[in-house]
Amino acid sequence: MDVESVLKKLSEGGHVVAGSDEQMVIYGLSERAIKITSEINTGYKTSEERIRLFFELIGKELDGSFRLFPPFTTDCGMNITVGHNVFINSGCRFQDQGGITIGNDVLIGHNVIIATLNHDMDVSKRGDLIGSPVTIGDSVWIGSGSIILSGVTVGRGAVIGAGSVVTKDVPEKAVVVGVPAKQVRTVNE
Numbered sequence: 384m385d386v387e388s389v390l391k392k393l394s395e396g397g398h399v400v401a402g403s404d405e406q407m408v409i410y411g412l413s414e415r416a417i418k419i420t421s422e423i424n425t426g427y428k429t430s431e432e433r434i435r436l437f438f439e440l441i442g443k444e445l446d447g448s449f450r451l452f453p454p455f456t457t458d459c460g461m462n463i464t465v466g467h468n469v470f471i472n473s474g475c476r477f478q479d480q481g482g483i484t485i486g487n488d489v490l491i492g493h494n495v496i497i498a499t500l501n502h503d504m505d506v507s508k509r510g511d512l513i514g515s516p517v518t519i520g521d522s523v524w525i526g527s528g529s530i531i532l533s534g535v536t537v538g539r540g541a542v543i544g545a546g547s548v549v550t551k552d553v554p555e556k557a558v559v560v561g562v563p564a565k566q567v568r569t570v571n572e
Contacts, residue, residue, distance in 0.1 A: 384404045384405050384407075384408050386408055389408045389409065390459075390461060390462045390482070392514070393462070393481045393482070393499070393500070393512065394462065394481055394514060395514075396513070397513075397514055398511055398512070398513050399511060399513075399514075400508075400511050401508070401509075401510030401511050401512075402510070409459070409480055409512065412458075412459045412460070412461055412480070413458050415460065416440065416457050416459055416460040419436060419439055420455060420457060420460075423440075423453050423454075423455055424453045424454040424455065424456075428453070431447075433451045434447065434449050437449065437455075437465075440457070441460055441461065441464070442460075442461055443463075443464060443465070446467050448468040449465060449467070449468075449469055450469070450470040451470075451471045452471070452472050452473040453473060455471060455473075455474075455475050455476075455477075456475075456476050456477070457476070457477040457479055458478045458480060458500075459478075459479045459480045460479065461479075462480055462481070462482045462483065462499075463477060463479045463483045464482075464484045465485045466485055466486045466487035466488070466521065467487050467488075468487055468488045468489075469488075469489045469491075470491065471495075472490075472491060472492050472493045472495075472527070473494075474495075475491060475493075475494065475495045475496070475497075476494075476495075476496045477496075477497045478497065478498040478499055478500055479497070479499055480499060480500055480514055481500050481515050481516050481517070481533055482499055482514070482516035482517070483497055483499060483516065483517050483518075483519075484516065484517070484518045485519045486520045486522070486523065486539070487521045489519055489522070489523050489524075489525075490523070490524045490525065491525045492524075492525055492526045492529065492545065493528070494527055494528045495525050495527070495528070495529050495530070496529075496530045496531070497517050497530075497531045498517075498530070498531070498532055498533055499515060499517050499533045500512050500513065500515075501513045513533075514533070515533040515534035516533075516534070517531055517532075517534070517535050517536075517537075518537070519531075519537045520537055520540070520541065520555070521539045523537050523539070523540065523541050523542070523543070524541075524542045524543070525537075525543045526542070526543055526544050526545030526547065527545045528545055528546040529543045529544070529545065529546060529547045529549065529564075530547070530548045530549065531543070531549045532549060532550050535549050535553070536553070537549070537552075537553045538553055538554045538555035538557065539555045539556070540555055540556040540570050541554070541555060541556060541557045541558070541559070542557075542558045542559070542570060543559055543560075544560030544561070544564070544567075547559060547560050547561055547564040548562045548564060549563070549564045550563045553566070556570040557570075558570060
């Protein structure tokens with residue numbers, strides 16, 4: 384079982400059975416992510432060093448417009464895609480096995496959690512993993528302390544108010560707040 388096929392399966396809403404070879408692949412990716420994020424989060428690193436380490440973590444190209452303020456943690460790293468001019472503030476936690484795609488010109492506030500996995504509701508299968516990707520559109524602002532749950536798409540130009548829990552798709556230019564997040568207005572351009 385190879386990494387690409389397991390991540391593709393989870394990105395497509397697939398189910399990984401607890402204790403399976405596929406789950407062992409996920410555990411291996413987690414250990415790799417812990418190693419790299421520990422390096423990101425330990426001691427001072429220049430912006431260029433943080434970009435290099437984040438590139439190593441996700442295995443995809445980044446340009447010089449990317450900014451990351453540590454600490455940052457992720458359970459995987461290999462299923463994150465980042466556009467240009469993205470800023471990730473300190474304390475963010477990504478659970479990306481199911482896939483996280485971040486568009487261009489995105490601001491992610493302090494302590495944001497993006498989760499892409501669920502567990503089976505059947506108690507006998509509770510350790511199984513069920514993936515569902517999160518997509519963040521261009522020009523989105525995610526306020527501090529927000530949580531975005533698996534399967535959510537946040538439309539272009541939307542704003543997620545601080546401390547919100549996003550459980551369903553957010554339309555373009557919508558401003559959502561609360562637990563669960565509800566639309567309260569739209570953004571003017």
